[in-house]
Amino acid sequence: IMVDAADYQPLSGDAPVIANMQEFFLQGSVLDTCVDKIHERLQGLCDNVSPEAFTDHERTYVMRNTTSNMPITVKACQSLVDKSAVPWQIKYMGNTDVGDRTKSAMIRSSVSVAVSKDPSEFLEDLGFVLQFEVILKGYFYRKGRLKITVAKLSGSIDPNKHEAGNMSHLIEVSALASPLDESAGDEVRIFSQFLRPIVFLDKVDVRRLQ
Amino acid sequence: MADTINQAKLTISCIAQAITSTQQLRSTVTNVFNLLCEGVKPDEDHDGRGRDRKKFLQKFQEHLQAVNKDYNEVEKYCNSMIPTPELQVLGPLSHLSLDSNTDKKNTFRDAVQTYEWNQRMHEYAQIASSILLSHQLKRSQSSGGAILAKRRRALPPKFQNMSSQHVENTLQLLARQPADLTFKLIKTLGDTRILQVTVGRVFTVILMLRNLLMEKVLVKGLDEELYYENGTIDLFSESQFECMRRITDHAMTAVLQYSTTHATQPEIPLKYFLLWLQSYKNLFIDPCSICGKHLDGGLPPVWRDFRNPVACHDTCRP
Amino acid sequence: MGVAYVSPWKVPAGQNVQQNIEELHNSIEQLGAIKTGLFTVECESYHAVNVANSKTLHLIHSTEYPASRFACFEDGPSIVSDVMLPSFLSKLRSVWQPRKGGRIESKGHRYELGDFVLKTGIISMGPSTKGISLEVEYTPCVYPCDCWGIITELLKGFVGENMATNMPTLILEKSKEIYTPDITMQQYVELFSNMRKSNYTPIVCVK
Numbered sequence: 112i113m114v115d116a117a118d119y120q121p122l123s124g125d126a127p128v129i130a131n132m133q134e135f136f137l138q139g140s141v142l143d144t145c146v147d148k149i150h151e152r153l154q155g156l157c158d159n160v161s162p163e164a165f166t167d168h169e170r171t172y173v174m175r176n177t178t179s180n181m182p183i184t185v186k187a188c189q190s191l192v193d194k195s196a197v198p199w200q201i202k203y204m205g206n207t208d209v210g211d212r213t214k215s216a217m218i219r220s221s222v223s224v225a226v227s228k229d230p231s232e233f234l235e236d237l238g239f240v241l242q243f244e245v246i247l248k249g250y251f252y253r254k255g256r257l258k259i260t261v262a263k264l265s266g267s268i269d270p271n272k273h274e275a276g277n278m279s280h281l282i283e284v285s286a287l288a289s290p291l292d293e294s295a296g297d298e299v300r301i302f303s304q305f306l307r308p309i310v311f312l313d314k315v316d317v318r319r320l321q
Numbered sequence: 322m323a324d325t326i327n328q329a330k331l332t333i334s335c336i337a338q339a340i341t342s343t344q345q346l347r348s349t350v351t352n353v354f355n356l357l358c359e360g361v362k363p364d365e366d367h368d369g370r371g372r373d374r375k376k377f378l379q380k381f382q383e384h385l386q387a388v389n390k391d392y393n394e395v396e397k398y399c400n401s402m403i404p405t406p407e408l409q410v411l412g413p414l415s416h417l418s419l420d421s422n423t424d425k426k427n428t429f430r431d432a433v434q435t436y437e438w439n440q441r442m443h444e445y446a447q448i449a450s451s452i453l454l455s456h457q458l459k460r461s462q463s464s465g466g467a468i469l470a471k472r473r474r475a476l477p478p479k480f481q482n483m484s485s486q487h488v489e490n491t492l493q494l495l496a497r498q499p500a501d502l503t504f505k506l507i508k509t510l511g512d513t514r515i516l517q518v519t520v521g522r523v524f525t526v527i528l529m530l531r532n533l534l535m536e537k538v539l540v541k542g543l544d545e546e547l548y549y550e551n552g553t554i555d556l557f558s559e560s561q562f563e564c565m566r567r568i569t570d571h572a573m574t575a576v577l578q579y580s581t582t583h584a585t586q587p588e589i590p591l592k593y594f595l596l597w598l599q600s601y602k603n604l605f606i607d608p609c610s611i612c613g614k615h616l617d618g619g620l621p622p623v624w625r626d627f628r629n630p631v632a633c634h635d636t637c638r639p
Numbered sequence: 640m641g642v643a644y645v646s647p648w649k650v651p652a653g654q655n656v657q658q659n660i661e662e663l664h665n666s667i668e669q670l671g672a673i674k675t676g677l678f679t680v681e682c683e684s685y686h687a688v689n690v691a692n693s694k695t696l697h698l699i700h701s702t703e704y705p706a707s708r709f710a711c712f713e714d715g716p717s718i719v720s721d722v723m724l725p726s727f728l729s730k731l732r733s734v735w736q737p738r739k740g741g742r743i744e745s746k747g748h749r750y751e752l753g754d755f756v757l758k759t760g761i762i763s764m765g766p767s768t769k770g771i772s773l774e775v776e777y778t779p780c781v782y783p784c785d786c787w788g789i790i791t792e793l794l795k796g797f798v799g800e801n802m803a804t805n806m807p808t809l810i811l812e813k814s815k816e817i818y819t820p821d822i823t824m825q826q827y828v829e830l831f832s833n834m835r836k837s838n839y840t841p842i843v844c845v846k
Contacts, residue, residue, distance in 0.1 A: 179733075222727045237731070605780045
């Protein structure tokens with residue numbers, strides 16, 4: 112059964128039929144000097160709504176998995192722009208599947224839950240351990256079901272200070288869809304090609320980098 | 322008005338007669354000129370010139386006499402005409418009466434008739450009001466003309482001509498006095514201010530003030546939404562709680578009560594009202610002072626007397 | 640959303656649950672309450688496998704808050720979330736798994752009386768009936784310490800004068816703070832946990 116992301120209605124009460132949604136995504140980075148060009152291009156390509164500025168505090172938690180070597184990763188996000196209006200979020204991040212050449216984008220399963228308060232105590236009780244935290248500051252664009260973020264990553268918790276060494280922005284194009292929906296991956300890849308030659312978004316095998 | 326109309330009628334008949342006599346005069350004058358042009362026809366039987374001349378003179382004399390007579394007639398009518406006073410009351414409408422074209426339409430006549438009816442109504446109203454004033458029955462406070470006039474004199478100058486600064490100061494002073502009340506000025510629209518008053522840990526009141534005159538009260542639970550989604554304040558949605566709706570009703574009555582009975586100074590009704598609101602601070606804690614219970618039909622004691630505000634059920638009022 | 644008190648309802652010896660709940664409905668209707676529908680509170684319990692003496696995590700869903708899920712640890716932090724929480728937990732299934740026979744629910748009628756909401760439910764675990772729950776919610780007030788008198792007076796109206804009037808510890812701890820629905824859910828969790836123990840006797844007495 113194919114279910115579009117739009118079928119998720121938070122007020123209907125029932126969890127979506129396929130809670131098992133996958134995130135198709137591609138990542139890349141661009142030097143700070145080119146970031147204006149990226150913004151210009153994205154404004155032309157994306158839906159005609161003004162880009163949303165965001166500053167997120169993201170904590171990454173991990174828990175040792177009993178059945179496999181890969182740990183379970185969960186992120187807790189809080190928007191620093193409007194703390195009262197946007198709830199905390201916890202996001203399960205599945206292991207990234209880079210796939211073979213036939214796959215257009217990387218895939219990982221993802222479940223986001225909005226929660227009422229700071230979930231750190233809750234996550235610690237579940238057995239998670241805080242691994243690292245970052246501040247993401249940037250802009251968010253959308254085109255249909257695609258989500259595009261251009262953000263500066265910084266390890267310092269003070270949102271006004273940036274690390275001196277970090278001179279690039281992280282760009283991610285992603286779409287949430289059912290795992291059977293190969294077209295979502297193609298959409299992500301085609302959109303990423305529009306951003307060339309300013310930035311090449313590609314599949315990155317994190318395991319090989321380590 | 323009736324006089325003017327009658328006079329006008331008289332004048333019109335005079336004019337008509339004068340016109341006829343003027344026409345008469347014209348014809349006699351024409352006769353004179355005709356005689357002067359044509360002369361007298363010579364008698365066929367006689368051809369004596371002396372007799373012709375005599376006849377001509379005689380005719381001429383006759384005609385002139387007729388002219389004289391008619392002229393006197395015209396003069397007589399002219400003198401008899403009274404100069405009509407301008408129809409001042411009708412203003413520019415009176416000029417309409419002079420326009421002969423509009424005679425075909427009845428505008429002027431209708432206007433005059435309307436005016437007459439209006440005049441009559443005015444007279445009757447004056448008579449009625451004098452009768453009513455002489456037989457005053459004080460059924461309610463507002464029925465008497467004298468009291469009405471008094472209140473009119475008392476209220477407007479005090480409540481309307483008030484400097485914004487003065488209102489601001491008074492509100493700040495009032496906000497300091499009652500304990501258990503927290504004030505928040507939400508919005509100012511000219512003279513109108515919207516206040517949010519939180520009573521203890523019980524409820525929130527939205528109070529609309531025009532200067533210091535209370536215009537609307539809305540009582541809502543502490544966890545109820547006071548704003549619409551777009552951020553503007555919601556002045557009209559009732560509370561979802563029955564007890565808050567009851568208190569809203571009582572609060573509106575209290576506003577009327579205090580505004581009418583303590584209207585000597587503008588800030589007094591507001592002050593009394595706030596003290597009355599303060600009596601609700603233990604709404605959920607205090608039982609009814611009459612029956613000693615908390616609940617009556619699922620509702621706490623929601624009523625407070627306006628003079629002695631103690632907890633009381635609606636049905637237990639002393 | 641106001642202050643709610645959840646308590647068990649004792650089934651006297653010689654009476655079955657069905658008879659007893661009908662009696663309860665009658666006495667509620669005699670107060671003048673109006674039936675306004677049905678309600679369900681479900682609770683699913685999870686535990687961490689391969690961890691000795693693991694804490695229990697309860698996941699609660701109430702029809703009163705259809706878009707929310709409540710999660711709480713026994714004697715631990717609680718959190719309110721949206722409907723995605725069960726699928727989030729299913730992703731952790733290699734560690735956190737539902738307890739066997741950990742599913743318990745209370746299902747029944749919802750009544751309204753003035754600003755009160757009364758809920759009477761039959762508590763069942765799988766096929767077996769465990770007892771009756773009674774929830775009294777007073778909606779306009781948000782501070783438990785203020786409206787406790789009102790709630791107990793209503794309860795006395797059909798429980799009898801000899802009912803226990805002490806505030807449950809769960810409410811007492813936060814009685815001067817604004818009441819939140821997750822305290823209601825914790826009360827249900829506590830009630831369910833007590834019901835699981837077979838030798839449990841309810842506090843509330845029947846008239």
